[in-house]
Amino acid sequence: MIMKGQKRKHPPEEVEVSDRSSPMWESQRQFVFSVSLNKYHHGQELPEPSLRRSVLIANTLRQVSLEAVAAPSVDMEVSPPPCSSSSALHESVVTAKQHPAETFSNSHSALVSCPTVTLNDLSYCVPASNAPLSLKDEDEDWGSMSMDSDFSLSVAISSILTALDSTIDGSSQAAPRTPLRSLENLSAPSDGGVAWVKQGLRGYGGGWEQQEEGRAWEGSTELMRCSYLSELTVEDLFQDIDTSLLERDMEVLGLIGSGGGCPTGDDLLRYLPPFSSSPSHPFSLSLNQNLKCLPSLSSFGPLSSSSSSSLPSLSSPHFSSQNHVREGLDLEHLMEILVES
Amino acid sequence: MKCFSRYLPYLFRPPSTILSSTCHTEADIISTVEFNSSGELLATGDKGGRVVVFQREQESKSQPQRRGEYNVYSTFQSHEPEFDYLKSLEIEEKINKIKWLPQQNAAYFLLSTNDKTVKLWKISERDKRPEGYNLKDDDGRIRDPSTITSLRVPVLQPMDLMVEATARRVFSNAHMYHINSISVNSDYQTYISTDDLRVNLWNLEITDRSFNIVDIKPANMEELTEVITSAEFHPQQCHTFAYSSSKGSIRLCDMREAALCDKHCKYFEEPEDPSTRSFFSEIISSISDVKFSHNGRYLMTRDYLTVKVWDLQMENKPLETYQVHDYLRGKLCSLYENDCIFDKFECVWNGSDSVIMTGSYNNFFRMFDRNTKRDVTLEASRENSKPRAILKPRKVCVGGKRRKDEISVDSLDFSKKILHTTWHPHENIIAVAATNNLYIFQDKVN
Numbered sequence: 001m002i003m004k005g006q007k008r009k010h011p012p013e014e015v016e017v018s019d020r021s022s023p024m025w026e027s028q029r030q031f032v033f034s035v036s037l038n039k040y041h042h043g044q045e046l047p048e049p050s051l052r053r054s055v056l057i058a059n060t061l062r063q064v065s066l067e068a069v070a071a072p073s074v075d076m077e078v079s080p081p082p083c084s085s086s087s088a089l090h091e092s093v094v095t096a097k098q099h100p101a102e103t104f105s106n107s108h109s110a111l112v113s114c115p116t117v118t119l120n121d122l123s124y125c126v127p128a129s130n131a132p133l134s135l136k137d138e139d140e141d142w143g144s145m146s147m148d149s150d151f152s153l154s155v156a157i158s159s160i161l162t163a164l165d166s167t168i169d170g171s172s173q174a175a176p177r178t179p180l181r182s183l184e185n186l187s188a189p190s191d192g193g194v195a196w197v198k199q200g201l202r203g204y205g206g207g208w209e210q211q212e213e214g215r216a217w218e219g220s221t222e223l224m225r226c227s228y229l230s231e232l233t234v235e236d237l238f239q240d241i242d243t244s245l246l247e248r249d250m251e252v253l254g255l256i257g258s259g260g261g262c263p264t265g266d267d268l269l270r271y272l273p274p275f276s277s278s279p280s281h282p283f284s285l286s287l288n289q290n291l292k293c294l295p296s297l298s299s300f301g302p303l304s305s306s307s308s309s310s311l312p313s314l315s316s317p318h319f320s321s322q323n324h325v326r327e328g329l330d331l332e333h334l335m336e337i338l339v340e341s
Numbered sequence: 342m343k344c345f346s347r348y349l350p351y352l353f354r355p356p357s358t359i360l361s362s363t364c365h366t367e368a369d370i371i372s373t374v375e376f377n378s379s380g381e382l383l384a385t386g387d388k389g390g391r392v393v394v395f396q397r398e399q400e401s402k403s404q405p406q407r408r409g410e411y412n413v414y415s416t417f418q419s420h421e422p423e424f425d426y427l428k429s430l431e432i433e434e435k436i437n438k439i440k441w442l443p444q445q446n447a448a449y450f451l452l453s454t455n456d457k458t459v460k461l462w463k464i465s466e467r468d469k470r471p472e473g474y475n476l477k478d479d480d481g482r483i484r485d486p487s488t489i490t491s492l493r494v495p496v497l498q499p500m501d502l503m504v505e506a507t508a509r510r511v512f513s514n515a516h517m518y519h520i521n522s523i524s525v526n527s528d529y530q531t532y533i534s535t536d537d538l539r540v541n542l543w544n545l546e547i548t549d550r551s552f553n554i555v556d557i558k559p560a561n562m563e564e565l566t567e568v569i570t571s572a573e574f575h576p577q578q579c580h581t582f583a584y585s586s587s588k589g590s591i592r593l594c595d596m597r598e599a600a601l602c603d604k605h606c607k608y609f610e611e612p613e614d615p616s617t618r619s620f621f622s623e624i625i626s627s628i629s630d631v632k633f634s635h636n637g638r639y640l641m642t643r644d645y646l647t648v649k650v651w652d653l654q655m656e657n658k659p660l661e662t663y664q665v666h667d668y669l670r671g672k673l674c675s676l677y678e679n680d681c682i683f684d685k686f687e688c689v690w691n692g693s694d695s696v697i698m699t700g701s702y703n704n705f706f707r708m709f710d711r712n713t714k715r716d717v718t719l720e721a722s723r724e725n726s727k728p729r730a731i732l733k734p735r736k737v738c739v740g741g742k743r744r745k746d747e748i749s750v751d752s753l754d755f756s757k758k759i760l761h762t763t764w765h766p767h768e769n770i771i772a773v774a775a776t777n778n779l780y781i782f783q784d785k786v787n
Contacts, residue, residue, distance in 0.1 A: 028674065032620045035678055048430050051518055051537040052568045052587055053683050056624050059566055064620060 029064055036061045371774035373761055377441035377449065380765040383411055383772055384451055385779055386436025390420040392453055392506075394464060395781075409770070411781055415464050417506035420455040432457050438523050440532070442545075450509075452532060456519040459534050461510035461545065469497040515541050515551045522571045528579040535572040538565075540584060540602075554602045555584060555594065570628050570685075577637045585642060589626030593640075593653065609640070609656050611649070621673045621682060629685035634694040635766075641697055643688040646670060648699050648709065663709045663716065666701045668739045668750045681755050689764045700759025703748065704775045705735060721759060721773045721780040732782065 039057050043049040368389025375384050383395040396414035423432040433456055442450040448465040473495040477483050518536035525532045533554070534541050540555035555572075559565050572584035580596045592605035613622060625645035632641045639660070640651040646667060649659035665686075669676060676682040681702075688699040700706045701718070709716045718735045738747040761774040769784035 029620065031674065032677070039680075050683075052570065052627070055565060055568050056587060056627060056683070059623055060620060063623065067620075 029067060032060065033064045033068075036064065369777040371761060371777060371779060372435050372437065373439050374763045374772045374774050374779065375439045375441060375451075376763050376765050376772070377451075378443050378766060380767055380770070382414065382441070382449060383763070383781070384439045384441065384453075385772075385774065386419065386439050386453060387777075388433075388435040390418055390422070390434030390436060390455065392417055392419045392436060392439065392451075392462070394449075394451075409768075409783065415504040415506055417462070419453045419460060419462065419508075420458065423457075437520055440523050440525050442525055443529055445529075452523055452525065454520050454523050454534065457513065457516055459512040459520070459523060459543070460508050461512075462506050463509045464504060464506045467503045467505060468500060470500045471495040472498045510545065510548050512543055512548050512551070515543075521569070522573065524573045524582070526574045526579050527577055531579075533572055533574060533582060535569055535584060537568040540569065540572050540582075542596075552600070554596060554600070556601065556603060571631045573631055573633055575637055576633050576635060583631055583633070583640060585628035585631040587627040588623065589628055589644060591628065591631060591640060591642060591651065607653070607656050609651050609659075611658050617670075619673060621677055624677070624682055625673065630687040632688055632690060634690050635692065636694055639694065641688050641690060643686050643699055645682060645684075645686075648688050648697060650697070650711065661711065663697070663707075665699055665707055666705075666737070668737055669702075672750065676755075679755065681758075684758055684760065686758075686760050687762060689762050691764045691769070692767045698762055698764060698771065700762055700773070702755050702758050703753040704757040704759060705737075706759045706762060706773055719782075721775045721778070721782075722757075723778075 036057050040054070040061060043054050043057065366389075368387060368391075370388045371385050372388055373384075373386040376382070377384070381397050383397075385393050385395075387393075392415075393413060394415040395411035398410045398412060400409060419436060420434040422434045424430075425432055435455055436453050437456065438452075438454050440452045442452065442461075444450075448463050451462050451464070453460055453462060472479055473493050475484070475489060475492055475495075476486070512534070516534065516536045516539070518538050520534050520536050522535045523532060524535075530546075531542055531544055534543065534551075535555075538556065538558040539553055541551040542554050543551045555569070557567065557569060566588075568587045570585050570587055572582060575581035575583070581593065582596070582602075583591055583593045585591045589610060591609040593607035593609070594602035594604075595606045596602060598604070598606065613626070628642045628644050630643040633639070634641065634650075638653060640653060642649050642651065642659075643665075646665060646669060648663045648665055650661040650663075652660045673682060686700050688697060690697055695712055696708055696710050698706060698708045704721045705718050706721060707716060707718050718737070719732045720735050733746075736744075736747045737753070738744065738749045740750075743749050757775065759773055759775055763772045765771070771782050773780045773782070
C-alpha cells in the first residue's frame with residue numbers, strides 16, 4: 001500500500017496496538033517518533049510550511065514523548081525498528097528516552113515541559129527581521145558564534161552522550177571504554193572535554209535548572225567510563241570509515257593541496273556546514289538541528305592507519321571561546337561515526 | 342444487494358463528455374468545485390489560479406437525451422502567483438475556495454480566494470453592442486470632428502454572445518496565514534474569510550478593511566496546539582457561524598454577543614473512544630470540512646475516517662456517524678508516513694438534506710442516505726464506466742477472500758483522491774473532481 005513510484009520501506013506492524021506493555025506498541029511508538037521528527041524538520045526546511053500540518057505533527061511528537069514517559073521501562077534488548085541511516089541518531093535518542101536513566105530523565109522532562117518541538121518556526125509570517133533561519137545560517141561565520149549557540153550545541157552534545165549512555169546494556173560500566181579514550185584525547189584531556197560541556201551549560205542564562213546542568217554533565221562523564229565499545233579498538237572503529245569521498249570533496253573545496261592526505265582539523269571543520277544559531281529553541285529542536293547539519297559519515301570510507309593516528313590532531317587541543325564550537329562539533333562528528341558503526 | 346440497488350434513490354450514470362485533458366500539468370489539478378444557488382452554473386478552480394464556469398444546457402425537446410448537460414461558459418484567470426517581498430515567500434495562485442453570490446440581476450457574481458486574497462468576480466454576458474457612434478467609427482478609430490456633418494443616435498446591434506469576467510473587488514492584506522474557507526452571509530452583504538488562526542468579516546462593498554471576529558493565535562506561538570480548519574455561516578441566521586478545529590471540535594458563535602467571537606455559544610465535540618485510541622487519534626480527528634444543512638438544523642463535519650452529522654441542539658455527541666473508509670484505520674502508520682493522513686476531504690449535502698456525500702481514495706466517493714441508512718461507493722473513472730451506463734457500486738475487500746468485483750485495501754491507489762465534490766441545490770446532479778478531471782453525474786431518468 002504505497003504511493004506509486006515511492007520506494008517501499010520496511011513497514012511497521014500495521015495493526016494499531018493499544019496495549020502499552022506490548023513490544024509492538026513500543027516499536028510503533030519509536031517508528032512514529034522518528035517519522036514525526038523527520039517530517040517536522042522537513043516541514044521547517046520549507047519556505048512556508050503548512051501551519052495545520054506542522055501543528056498536527058508537533059502535537060503527535062509531543063504525545064509520543066509523553067507516552068514514552070508514561071510507558072513502563074522497556075527491556076533494552078528490544079531492538080528498535082529499522083530506520084534509514086540518516087535517522088539512526090534519532091533512533092538512538094528515541095531508545096534513550098525509553099531508559100529511565102536518571103541523567104536523561106531530567107532533560108527529558110525538560111523536553112516535555114518545554115513547549116517542545118517549538119512552534120517558533122511556525123510563526124513564519126513574522127517580519128523579515130526574523131527571516132527563516134536557514135537563510136541566515138549559511139552566511140554566518142564560524143568564529144562569530146554566540147554563547148547561546150554554544151549552549152544549544154552543548155545541550156546537543158550532552159544529549160548524544162546521554163543517549164549513548166542509555167543504550168548501554170546494564171553490564172559493567174566500571175570497565176574503561178578503550179575506544180573512547182582516543183576521543184577523549186581528541187578533545188583534550190577527558191576532564192577538559194567534560195569541563196567544556198559544563199562551561200557551555202553554565203553560559204546559558206535562562207530556562208534550565210542548575211540541577212539539570214549538573215546531571216547532563218554527569219551523563220557525559222559517565223559515558224566516558226562506559227564499556228559499551230570496550231571490545232573494539234580505535235582501528236576497528238575507523239576501519240570502515242572511508243575518507244576518500246571526504247578527500248574528494250575537500251579537493252573540490254580547495255582545502256587540500258596537491259599532497260592530498262588527511263585534512264587538518266581546521267579544514268575539516270570548515271567543510272562542515274554551520275548549524276543554526278537559534279538560542280530560544282528548546283532542547284530537542286536544537287539537538288536535531290545540530291545533528292541535521294552534520295554530513296552523513298556513512299559516506300566516508302575506512303581510514304588508513306596513518307590517518308587514524310592523525311585524527312587526534314583534527315581538533316586543536318587548545319580551548320578558547322572560539323574553539324569551543326569547533327571542538328564540540330568535532331566530538332559530535334565522531335560520535336556519529338560511533339553510532340552509525 | 343439486488344434489493345439495495347433497486348431501492349437506492351440515485352443511480353448515477355456518467356455524462357456523455359467528461360471534462361478533462363488527457364495530459365495534465367500540476368496547474369490543471371482541480372482544487373474546488375461549487376454549484377451556484379440555482380444550479381445553473383458550476384464553477385471550478387484549479388491550482389493554476391484559473392476559474393472555469395460551466396453552464397447547464399437548456400432542455401430541448403428535439404434532443405431529450407442531452408437534458409441538462411454542462412458546457413464551458415467562461416474561463417478566466419482569477420489569481421496570479423505573487424511574491425511577498427517582505428517575507429521572501431511565493432504566494433500560490435491555487436484557488437482554495439469559490440462561493441457564489443445569490444443572483445440579483447443578469448450578471449453572476451462569485452468570490453474566489455487563494456491563500457491570501459479574496460476576489461469578487463462579475464460574470465456577465467454581452468450579446469449586443471452599440472453601433473453608430475458620432476465621434477468614433479465602428480472600428481473604434483476616432484473620427485475627425487470636422488468631417489461630422491450630422492448627428493445620429495447609436496443603436497444596439499446583436500452580436501455573438503460574449504461572456505466576460507471582470508474583477509470587481511479585491512480583498513487583500515487581511516490574512517497572515519493561509520485562507521482555507523470563505524462563506525457568504527445570508528444577508529448578502531457580508532462574508533467571512535478564514536485562515537488557520539483568524540476569521541475576518543468583510544462587507545462586500547468595502548475592500549480596505551475587515552473586522553476580525555475570531556482570533557485563536559496565542560501570545561506565544563510555542564503554545565499553539567490547535568488551528569481553525571473551516572468556517573461557515575448559518576444558512577438562515579445571519580448572526581451565526583460555525584468554525585471547526587484541528588482537534589475535532591466545532592464552535593458555534595453568535596456575532597451579536599460580542600465584537601470578538603472568541604467565546605463560543607455552543608461547543609460540539611465527541612469524547613474520544615479509549616478503545617480506538619492511537620498515536621494518530623488527534624490527526625484523524627482533525628476536521629477538514631464543516632457544512633450546515635440547507636434547513637439550518639444540522640451540521641456536518643468530515644474528519645479523516647468519518648462523516649458526522651450534528652444536531653445544533655446537542656453538543657456532546659453527533660447525531661449520526663458514517664464510516665467512510667474504516668478499512669484504513671489499520672493503515673494509519675503508512676498513511677502518516679506518506680502524508681495521506683493530512684488530506685482534507687470535503688463533504689456535501691443534497692438539496693433535501695437526506696443524503697450526504699464525500700470523497701475517498703482510488704477515485705471512490707461515498708454517499709450515505711440518512712433515512713434508509715444505506716450507503717454506496719462509486720468510482721469516478723473513465724476506465725470503469727461506459728458513457729450513459731449506470732455506475733456500478735464498488736466494494737473494498739477488507740480481508741480474507743476477495744470477490745471478483747472487489748478491490749483489496751492494498752490495491753487502492755492513494756494518489757487518486759477525491760477531495761472536492763458538490764451537489765446541485767435542487768436536483769440529483771453531482772460534480773466530482775478527480776485530480777484534473779471533472780465528472781458530472783446525474784440520476785437516471787425513468
